[in-house]
Amino acid sequence: MVDPIAPFLSPERLKHLQQLADAARLRAALYPSPKPPPVRRPSRQYPGGRSNPWRAPRVRRRRRR
Template identity: 70%
Template sequence: MVEPTPLRLSPERLEHLQRLADASRLRTVLYPSPKPPPRRRSRQYPAGRPNPWQVARPRRQR
């Protein structure tokens, strides 16, 4: 396997990258991504019988 080349960064640039990484970590802690809404169950009669052929709500045509 090839050895990775070490990065040569100026101290200012390295400090800037560290501040960006810290800000990113803090943002993920303070503002977590929202959870997706739970899936709705399909409307079905008890005992697994299928729904009647009529549509529950007619769709509006555009």
């Protein structure tokens, strides 16, 4: 909730703050914040272009019930 306006603000200062608030609202409506870039997964190759050394495939064991 918005706090009530302090009584010690001069009318000029109050008008300036209201203009700033209106400008901020307009900017937020016209220019929505950009979405973050998607998470990049590390590639399966080494940086130099060589492929990873051969590895034995993982052994998958069946779970016993």
